[in-house]
Structure formats: structure tokens, C-alpha cells
Amino acid sequence: MFDNLDFDVIRRSLPYLFLDGMSFTLMLTGLSALGGLIFGTLIALMRLSGYKLLGRVAGLYVDFMRSLPLVLVIFWFYFLVPYIGQWLTGASRPIRVGAFTSSLVTFIMFEAAYFSEIMRAGIQSISKGQPAAASALGLTYSQSMRYIVLPQAFRNMLPVLLTQTIVLFQDTSLVYVLSIPDFLGAASKVAQRDGRLVEMYLFAAAVYFVISCVASYGVRRLQARIAIVR
Amino acid sequence: MNYNWNWHIFFEPNPTGAGTYLDMLVAGLLLTIQTALLAWVIALIFGTIIGILRSLPSRTASWIGFGYVEFFRNMPLLVQLFLWFFVLPELLPRGAGLWLKQIPNAPFWTAAIGVGLFMSARVAVQLAAGIASLPRGQKNAATALGLTTAQGYRYVLLPMAFRIIMPPLTSEFLNTVKNTSVAITIGLIELTGQARAMQEFSFQVFEAFTAATVMYLAINIVVVTGMRFLERSLAIPGYITGK
Numbered sequence: 001m002f003d004n005l006d007f008d009v010i011r012r013s014l015p016y017l018f019l020d021g022m023s024f025t026l027m028l029t030g031l032s033a034l035g036g037l038i039f040g041t042l043i044a045l046m047r048l049s050g051y052k053l054l055g056r057v058a059g060l061y062v063d064f065m066r067s068l069p070l071v072l073v074i075f076w077f078y079f080l081v082p083y084i085g086q087w088l089t090g091a092s093r094p095i096r097v098g099a100f101t102s103s104l105v106t107f108i109m110f111e112a113a114y115f116s117e118i119m120r121a122g123i124q125s126i127s128k129g130q131p132a133a134a135s136a137l138g139l140t141y142s143q144s145m146r147y148i149v150l151p152q153a154f155r156n157m158l159p160v161l162l163t164q165t166i167v168l169f170q171d172t173s174l175v176y177v178l179s180i181p182d183f184l185g186a187a188s189k190v191a192q193r194d195g196r197l198v199e200m201y202l203f204a205a206a207v208y209f210v211i212s213c214v215a216s217y218g219v220r221r222l223q224a225r226i227a228i229v230r
Numbered sequence: 231m232n233y234n235w236n237w238h239i240f241f242e243p244n245p246t247g248a249g250t251y252l253d254m255l256v257a258g259l260l261l262t263i264q265t266a267l268l269a270w271v272i273a274l275i276f277g278t279i280i281g282i283l284r285s286l287p288s289r290t291a292s293w294i295g296f297g298y299v300e301f302f303r304n305m306p307l308l309v310q311l312f313l314w315f316f317v318l319p320e321l322l323p324r325g326a327g328l329w330l331k332q333i334p335n336a337p338f339w340t341a342a343i344g345v346g347l348f349m350s351a352r353v354a355v356q357l358a359a360g361i362a363s364l365p366r367g368q369k370n371a372a373t374a375l376g377l378t379t380a381q382g383y384r385y386v387l388l389p390m391a392f393r394i395i396m397p398p399l400t401s402e403f404l405n406t407v408k409n410t411s412v413a414i415t416i417g418l419i420e421l422t423g424q425a426r427a428m429q430e431f432s433f434q435v436f437e438a439f440t441a442a443t444v445m446y447l448a449i450n451i452v453v454v455t456g457m458r459f460l461e462r463s464l465a466i467p468g469y470i471t472g473k
Contacts, residue, residue: 212305
């Protein structure tokens with residue numbers, strides 16, 4: 001069964017897989033999580049702002065993004081980002097956008113919808129007395145959000161945010177559809193070049209598995225440590 | 231935006247010679263629905279078995295349940311599909327591997343089984359949580375009535391648990407529909423795949439993707455509306471969701 005397998009191909013391609021592929025994947029994951037968190041928090045604030053129109057717009061965005069498959073969204077942005085760039089810079093023709101920028105924009109916009117739901121739950125979990133006390137102290141809305149509500153919401157939701165980031169880490173593999181060499185894309189390139197699909201895909205699966213397992217174990221530990229006793 | 235919009239493209243004949251571009255997209259939509267339904271059946275069957283295992287007092291059973299869920303949750307769906315599609319036939323004995331490679335519609339079956347197993351881990355977690363949320367008295371009452379463990383699950387615990395987890399199951403079903411699009415990577419030409427094909431043939435990128443987007447939104451609206459009725463009629467009186 002394992003007779004004609006050549007696991008040496010993995011050793012030979014390790015530098016390419018990790019230095020090129022995995023660093024792309026991790027960069028994309030990290031920056032998307034950060035961007036998604038920032039935009040997600042803004043969307044959550046819009047939904048909870050009490051301005052009906054603002055709330056509706058944010059709600060529609062979230063529902064819209066969450067009803068589309070990520071693969072379709074990746075294709076959408078891949079073709080749309082050059083036009084957005086043209087519109088932003090006022091250039092005369094659609095600008096050329098690199099693979100990384102394009103997928104980063106995609107994942108930030110997509111994940112913002114998911115992160116916003118988490119942050120919304122986090123903000124709603126803060127008792128009403130807290131912002132009330134803040135405004136009694138004379139803090140403005142933005143001060144009360146910045147110093148009182150958001151830090152607590154973020155802390156309460158940290159395990160969920162990290163779990164979503166692990167999902168995001170796995171989802172970045174979908175940039176494969178654009179033939180971008182992320183970790184899976186790099187593994188697949190080597191696999192097809194050397195005709196070693198079995199070895200490379202088993203290895204890729206194992207790497208994703210180990211990283212996700214260790215990360216979710218870490219999240220569970222963290223959850224136990226930072227849980228606030230009420 | 232200097233893009234050449236042409237909304238009539240849907241009614242122009244597609245290059246395969248069979249019908250219009252719209253027909254292509256509708257064929258993709260139907261394939262998406264078929265794949266998702268078969269995957270959902272698989273997810274429910276395996277999810278129920280594993281969910282029950284996770285809720286049993288036996289150490290071994292809950293370990294099997296835990297291992298199953300961790301296995302399917304910690305790998306990207308795309309990698310799992312690759313494992314089923316490219317790796318499994320090579321690792322089987324020669325005869326079985328050859329048979330697997332020659333199955334007609336291999337992408338369809340691989341996608342349905344792969345997505346189904348991937349989603350079954352999530353269904354299992356939801357179901358185990360649903361069972362755990364039932365008051366302990368339910369299980370005890372079942373035992374006191376003389377029901378065996380299997381009967382207790384069949385007649386008492388599962389009917390209650392499934393009704394409680396109806397809302398999360400709805401969103402898991404929608405996730406199943408969305409996840410079938412990952413099978414584009416193993417050559418399943420479902421809705422996203424047809425939109426992509428239409429874009430390559432006609433160069434009308436945004437029309438193609440807009441149509442696919444509208445179709446996905448339509449699936450969502452239909453499922454959510456349908457499930458809302460189902461949830462209302464199945465809601466348990468006395469629980470928050472049932473009034």
C-alpha cells in the first residue's frame with residue numbers, strides 16, 4: 001500500500017512549503033483577522049447605534065455576506081478589486097492588484113461579517129449599568145466605548161474570536177481556486193510537478209490538523225484562564 | 231467604471247450548444263441543491279450517531295465521538311475533499327482503487343460524501359449539546375419507565391433534542407449548501423462553477439456572479455422561511471422558542 005510512495009519529496013520541498021506557502025497563509029490569516037476585527041467592531045457598533053438606517057445597512061451587509069459561499073466571494077473580489085482600486089485612485093483603467101492584496105481584501109470584507117456578530121454578542125453581554133455609569137461620569141459615547149465597553153466585550157469574546165480565527169486559517173486554503181501559492185497551493189504545485197499527490201496532500205492535511213489542534217487546545221486553556229468569575 | 235454591461239447575455243446561447251447561459255446557471259443551481267441535500271442526509275445520519283456517542287456515559291464512546299469531531303473539524307474542507315478524491319483511491323488495494331477512479335460522476339459523490347462527513351461533525355456537536363441541555367430527569371424517567379438506553383434515546387431524548395436544536399441545524403444546512411461550492415476544486419460544476427464557466431466563455435464577469443449571488447440568496451430565503459414554519463410547529467411548549 002505504501003510501496004511506491006516517496007516521502008522524501010516532502011523533505012525536499014520543505015523550504016518552499018513553509019517559507020513561501022505557510023508564511024503566505026499565516027500572514028493572510030493574521031492580517032485578515034485584524035482587519036476583520038476592526039471592521040467587524042465598526043459594523044457591530046453601527047448595528048447597535050440606535051440609528052435605524054445605519055443599523056439596517058450594517059445588518060444587510062452581514063446577512064448578505066453570510067448567505068454567500070466564500071468561494072464565490074473570492075471570485076467576486078478577485079475581479080472587483082481592480083475596479084475598486086481604479087475608483088479609489090481615479091486611474092483611467094482598472095489597476096493591477098497582486099494576489100495577496102486581492103485575497104486580503106476578500107477575507108477582511110468576508111470575515112468582518114462574522115466578527116461583527118461575535119462583537120455584537122460581546123457588546124450586548126455587557127450589563128447596561130456599565131455604559132450608564134460611564135455617561136454618569138461624564139464620558140462621551142466614544143470614550144465610554146473605548147475605555148469601558150469594548151475592552152470588556154473583547155475580553156469576554158476573546159476565545160470565540162480566536163476560534164473564528166482558526167476557522168479563518170483553514171478557510172484561507174480556498175485561495176487555491178485562484179492558483180495562489182498559499183500553503184495548500186504550494187503543496188499542490190509540488191504534488192503536480194512531481195506527480196506525488198498522495199504524499200503532499202497527506203502531509204498538508206497533517207500540518208493543518210496539527211496546527212488547528214494545537215491552536216484550539218490553546219484556546220481552551222486560555223478560556224479556562226481568563227474566564228471571569230461572576 | 232469602464233465595464234461593458236450586457237444583461238441580455240443570459241438569453242444568448244452558451245458555447246456548449248445546449249440552451250442559453252441562463253440554462254447553464256440553472257443546471258448549476260440544481261446540482262448545488264442535489265449535492266447539498268445528499269450531503270445533508272449523510273451529515274444527519276453520521277452526526278446523530280456521533281452525537282449520541284458523545285452523550286453516552288461510556289468513556290470509550292465519548293472518546294470515539296471526540297476523536298471523530300476533532301478529525302473532521304481540524305482540517306480545511308478543501309483538504310478533506312482532496313484526501314477523498316486524490317488520496318483515498320491510491321491507498322486502497324489496487325482493485326478497489328481502480329473501481330473508485332472509474333465511478334461515473336465521481337466529483338458529485340465525493341463532494342456529497344466529503345461535505346456530508348465534514349458537516350456531520352458539526353451536527354454531532356449541536357446534537358450532543360441539545361441532549362446535554364435536557365433536564366437529567368428526562369433520562370431518569372425513561373429508565374424508570376423500563377425503557378432500555380436505546381429506547382430512551384429513540385422515544386425520549388432524541389425527539390426533544392432535535393426539536394431544541396432546530397435553529398442551529400437550519401444554519402448548518404445553509405452552511406452545507408454554501409460548502410458544496412468548495413467542490414469546484416475537484417471538478418464539480420455546481421452553481422459557482424457554472425458562473426465561473428460563464429465568465430470564462432462570455433467575459434461578462436459581473437453579470438455571471440450577480441446571477442449566482444441572487445440564486446444563493448434565493449436558496450437562503452427559501453430555506454430560512456421554510457424552516458421558520460417548521461420551527462414554529464415543532465417548538466416545544468414551555469421552552470423559550472415555543473410559546
